[in-house]
Amino acid sequence: MTDGAGWGDLHTHSFCSDGADAPEEVVRRAADCGASLLALTDHDTLDGLARARTAAAAAGLDFLEGIELSARLGRREIHVTGLGIDPAHPDLRALAARLHAGRLERSRRMVELLAREGIPLDLPESGAAAPSARMHLAVRLHALGVTRTVQEGFDRFLKPGRPAWVPKTLCSLGEALDAVHAAGGVGLVAHPGLTPDLHAALPELLRHPFDGIEAWHVSHSPARVGELLALAAERGLLVAGGSDCHGTIKGEPPALGKVRVPLEMLRPLRERLGR
Numbered sequence: 001m002t003d004g005a006g007w008g009d010l011h012t013h014s015f016c017s018d019g020a021d022a023p024e025e026v027v028r029r030a031a032d033c034g035a036s037l038l039a040l041t042d043h044d045t046l047d048g049l050a051r052a053r054t055a056a057a058a059a060g061l062d063f064l065e066g067i068e069l070s071a072r073l074g075r076r077e078i079h080v081t082g083l084g085i086d087p088a089h090p091d092l093r094a095l096a097a098r099l100h101a102g103r104l105e106r107s108r109r110m111v112e113l114l115a116r117e118g119i120p121l122d123l124p125e126s127g128a129a130a131p132s133a134r135m136h137l138a139v140r141l142h143a144l145g146v147t148r149t150v151q152e153g154f155d156r157f158l159k160p161g162r163p164a165w166v167p168k169t170l171c172s173l174g175e176a177l178d179a180v181h182a183a184g185g186v187g188l189v190a191h192p193g194l195t196p197d198l199h200a201a202l203p204e205l206l207r208h209p210f211d212g213i214e215a216w217h218v219s220h221s222p223a224r225v226g227e228l229l230a231l232a233a234e235r236g237l238l239v240a241g242g243s244d245c246h247g248t249i250k251g252e253p254p255a256l257g258k259v260r261v262p263l264e265m266l267r268p269l270r271e272r273l274g275r
Contacts, residue, residue, distance in 0.1 A: 007260035008037030010064060010083060011190070011214060011242030016048035017068075018133035020247030023048035026256070027055040027063075029245070033257035037266065039083055039242070041066035043133065044099035046087040064275065067092070068190055070099055070168060071176040073208075076201060077168070078189070080176040081214060083240060084273035085185035092183040095171060100132060102169025107131040113164040114157060119146055134158045135246070177209055186211035186272060188240055193217060193224040206235065212269065216241025216261045229265075238269045 013019035014026050021029070023040060030038040038061055040052040049065045056063035065087050069080045085092060107130070111121050114137070121140050124130045131137055138153030147153045157164040180187040191214050192202050202213075215228035220241075232239045243255040 006036030006263045007034075008039075008062075008263055008266055009035055009242040009245070009256060009259060010037070010039040010066065010240045010261065010266070011041050011068070011081060011217070011259075012038065012245045012256065013042050013068075013247075014040060014048045014052070015247075016045050017042035018135035018246060021254075023052035024055040025247070026245070027052055027059055027061060029247075029254060029256045031059040031061050035061065035257075035260075036263060037062040037064070039064040039066040041068045041081055041083075041242075043068050044070055044096055044103060045132070046093065046096050049087045062275075064273070066185075067096065067180075069095070069176040069180070070170050071173045072170040073173045073201075073205065076197075077170060078173055078198075078201075078205065079191070080173070080180065080210075081188045081190040081240070082176075082180035082183070082185045083188065083269065084275060085180060085183040087183075089179075089183035092179045095175060095179040099169055099171060103132040104130055106166045106168060107133070107137065109166045110134070110137055110158065110164045113166070114141075117157070117163050119144075119157075137164075173205075173208055181209075184273075186238060186269065188212040188214050188238065190214055191217040191219060191241075191244065192228065193220045199224075202231075206237075210237070211272070212238030212240060214241040215239040216259050218243050218245075218255050218259050238272060239265060240269055 012026050014023045053063050064083050065085050067082045071078045071080050108125050138150045141147045141153035142150045177187045193199050215225050243259040245254050245256040247254050
């Protein structure tokens with residue numbers, strides 16, 4: 001276990017979900033930034049973890065396997081960050097496979113709706129290159145010159161009420177937490193300060209068996225981080241977090257290195273995991 005004055009980033013994404021970079025590139029960026037600890041937490045897939053672990057070992061970087069699961073509580077979408085998971089556990093693998101299949105089907109239906117709008121994207125429906133996230137479609141729209149920016153693809157076509165919107169497949173919050181716990185991991189509320197609505201729902205969320213919360217996130221102000229740390233201390237919850245880096249997929253500088261979680265603050269989480 002690396003300790004001391006170093007820092008970690010426990011929320012990152014690769015092109016196995018909706019990021020721009022290969023898992024190895026995510027590791028390289030983290031190492032170049034001076035991180036001591038990294039977790040890859042792709043949306044609803046375990047596919048990049050073995051590659052990231054191999055690259056982290058070669059770079060001398062401590063690594064935690066992770067995942068960000070798409071769940072629901074009532075009508076609200078909630079993301080659960082699972083850390084320290086066993087990616088070979090059958091319960092977690094089955095849930096991730098179901099959610100990932102739902103993502104592929106959702107993308108296929110969105111591509112059909114865009115074609116009805118006169119915008120053929122010509123993307124594969126299966127295999128590693130098949131789109132599994134709205135981000136892939138937004139990037140393609142931008143590459144074809146349909147939109148001026150990647151974000152415009154979301155705003156014009158891929159948000160609720162827009163021509164190509166299709167709801168996401170979600171599991172229940174209980175299913176997500178049960179699968180993470182069965183796989184030996186800890187489940188955290190992902191980026192609870194991302195939106196005012198999500199932050200307002202935090203007391204309700206914490207009635208469920210979460211192990212902790214992500215206090216640090218690129219969207220969290222220092223005041224929000226302090227507030228979440230105080231809440232975690234009051235309730236005896238673990239804390240973690242990270243940059244939520246997706247690489248340069250939106251044409252912006254990668255966020256890795258912008259959120260540096262002190263290793264000392266991650267000690268309780270790592271002790272819980274035996275890492």
